[in-house]
Amino acid sequence: MTEFPKDFLWGGATAANQYEGAYLEDGKGLSTSDVMTNGSHTTPRKITWIKPATGETGYVEMAFGKSINFPKDAIPAVVDGYYYPSHTATDFYHHYQEDIKLMAEMGFKYFRLSINWARIFPNGDDAEPNEQGLEFYDKVFDECRKYGIEPLVTLSHYETPLNLSIKYNSWTNRKVIDFFVKYAKTVMKRYKGKVKYYLTFNEINCMSMMPFVAAGLLTDDDESKAKGAHNQFLASALTVKAAHEIDPEIKVGQMLAFQPFYALTADPKDQLAALKANDWTLFYSDVQTGGRYPDWILKEYEEKGIKLDDQPEDYELLAKYPADFLSFSCYASSTITTHDGQEVSGGNLMGGVTNPYLKTNDWGWAIDPDVLRIALNILWDRYHKPLWIVENGIGVKDQIAEDGHIHDKERISYLQQNLASMRDAISLDGIDLMGYTMWGCIDLVSAGTGEMRKRYGFVYVDRDDKGEGTLKRIPKDSFYWYKKVIASRGADL
Numbered sequence: 390m391t392e393f394p395k396d397f398l399w400g401g402a403t404a405a406n407q408y409e410g411a412y413l414e415d416g417k418g419l420s421t422s423d424v425m426t427n428g429s430h431t432t433p434r435k436i437t438w439i440k441p442a443t444g445e446t447g448y449v450e451m452a453f454g455k456s457i458n459f460p461k462d463a464i465p466a467v468v469d470g471y472y473y474p475s476h477t478a479t480d481f482y483h484h485y486q487e488d489i490k491l492m493a494e495m496g497f498k499y500f501r502l503s504i505n506w507a508r509i510f511p512n513g514d515d516a517e518p519n520e521q522g523l524e525f526y527d528k529v530f531d532e533c534r535k536y537g538i539e540p541l542v543t544l545s546h547y548e549t550p551l552n553l554s555i556k557y558n559s560w561t562n563r564k565v566i567d568f569f570v571k572y573a574k575t576v577m578k579r580y581k582g583k584v585k586y587y588l589t590f591n592e593i594n595c596m597s598m599m600p601f602v603a604a605g606l607l608t609d610d611d612e613s614k615a616k617g618a619h620n621q622f623l624a625s626a627l628t629v630k631a632a633h634e635i636d637p638e639i640k641v642g643q644m645l646a647f648q649p650f651y652a653l654t655a656d657p658k659d660q661l662a663a664l665k666a667n668d669w670t671l672f673y674s675d676v677q678t679g680g681r682y683p684d685w686i687l688k689e690y691e692e693k694g695i696k697l698d699d700q701p702e703d704y705e706l707l708a709k710y711p712a713d714f715l716s717f718s719c720y721a722s723s724t725i726t727t728h729d730g731q732e733v734s735g736g737n738l739m740g741g742v743t744n745p746y747l748k749t750n751d752w753g754w755a756i757d758p759d760v761l762r763i764a765l766n767i768l769w770d771r772y773h774k775p776l777w778i779v780e781n782g783i784g785v786k787d788q789i790a791e792d793g794h795i796h797d798k799e800r801i802s803y804l805q806q807n808l809a810s811m812r813d814a815i816s817l818d819g820i821d822l823m824g825y826t827m828w829g830c831i832d833l834v835s836a837g838t839g840e841m842r843k844r845y846g847f848v849y850v851d852r853d854d855k856g857e858g859t860l861k862r863i864p865k866d867s868f869y870w871y872k873k874v875i876a877s878r879g880a881d882l
């Protein structure tokens with residue numbers, strides 16, 4: 390097979406907190422992402438706080454796997470003197486018509502975007518939704534429809550209404566399940582007939598590595614994270630149930646960050662370490678897509694004395710309403726070893742050591758031409774549910790050349806390899822892959838570093854790390870390349 394299936398869903402992906410901007414416009418409330426500053430590959434982003442009683446301000450650093458401890462009586466807040474990239478981002482809010490037109494020109498069938506929860510319920514626990522927020526997404530979906538582009542909507546992508554974090558410690562509290570389900574029902578009813586596919590929580594498993602960023606938690610002990618995950622699983626099940634009642638056409642997917650772990654050596658200890666590391670990721674899909682908690686995690690909770698705030702009927706709900714399909718992000722692989730003395734890999738989200746067989750990008754992410762096929766095989770064999778790659782791509786420091794164009798050869802080469810691997814998974818392994826939405830199809834703010842210079846897009850946006858630039862859109866060479874790929878159904882990579 391040289392072509393992808395006729396009904397393959399080609400497109401691109403974005404997230405409100407990194408793309409939309411207009412952070413307080415038309416009634417939007419503050420989100421957790423709005424209190425995060427920019428950083429770099431070597432300098433962590435900061436989460437700023439204030440002590441309301443005294444007015445004292447400060448920050449905690451956001452580094453993967455590092456504890457975040459807010460001082461006593463401090464709450465996350467926007468503080469004078471810091472730069473917050475989400476506030477304007479690349480301003481999709483005011484450029485949506487131009488951007489969707491560019492997507493249409495590339496031939497997109499699907500556009501993955503997220504609804505910013507705090508645009509609809511500014512405090513998360515409001516009695517009524519914010520009509521102006523609802524209207525904005527109406528306009529976006531109508532614009533998509535004009536070009537025959539379908540939206541794929543993430544309900545929560547790395548942002549939680551800040552008030553829910555402060556008042557309830559976010560997902561550690563079961564009340565937040567009700568707030569989320571109310572929000573999900575509000576949008577699913579409002580956009581009935583306009584949106585068929587929803588994803589609940591972006592990269593749900595990232596809560597275990599960055600609980601504030603991914604899920605708005607102000608505490609990061611193991612019990613908080615376990616409770617947060619349990620409550621999100623329940624919210625997902627209730628959203629699936631509600632979706633099918635509102636409109637049987639709606640499908641609700643899970644969204645997992647899957648960066649498969651490889652063992653560095655054939656030492657069985659390394660093999661076991663890789664197996665267990667993969668289990669940690671797949672725990673989240675075992676529950677949300679598979680419908681049940683794996684035995685090992687229950688043992689681990691017992692051993693660590695972790696208690697969930699659960700009820701017996703929770704488990705029936707999880708089994709009865711699993712996700713309709715499994716979507717995932719996959720950028721790279723991680724390599725793991727039990728042997729000392731190995732170089733720690735620069736920037737992979739999941740950590741690990743340098744893989745001697747793979748090159749990396751400027752942020753240390755391994756460029757692995759086989760990772761998509763490997764990831765797809767693992768997930769297909771385990772769940773036999775339709776899969777959808779909703780994020781994949783490479784961060785590059787693009788430059789405008791003297792001729793005024795952006796010749797992003799590195800991105801094209803990365804995508805060529807990745808799409809070929811995906812094609813093999815369909816044609817050689819028989820995997821049911823619904824589609825592919827390339828991450829950050831129009832340049833946006835990096836989630837990990839808050840940088841603009843880490844660009845993923847087919848379209849360049851004139852904006853820098855200080856928040857300067859005209860926001861002008863310029864198609865890169867990859868824009869024309871992707872257009873050709875979609876038009877030829879992947880035959881012309």
Ligand code: BG6
Nearest residue numbers: 404591592718784835836837838
């Ligand atoms: C995924 C997130 O982890 O990776 C996106 O869902 C994020 O929000 C993307 O932007 C790429 O990571 P980064 O840190 O390079 O922006």
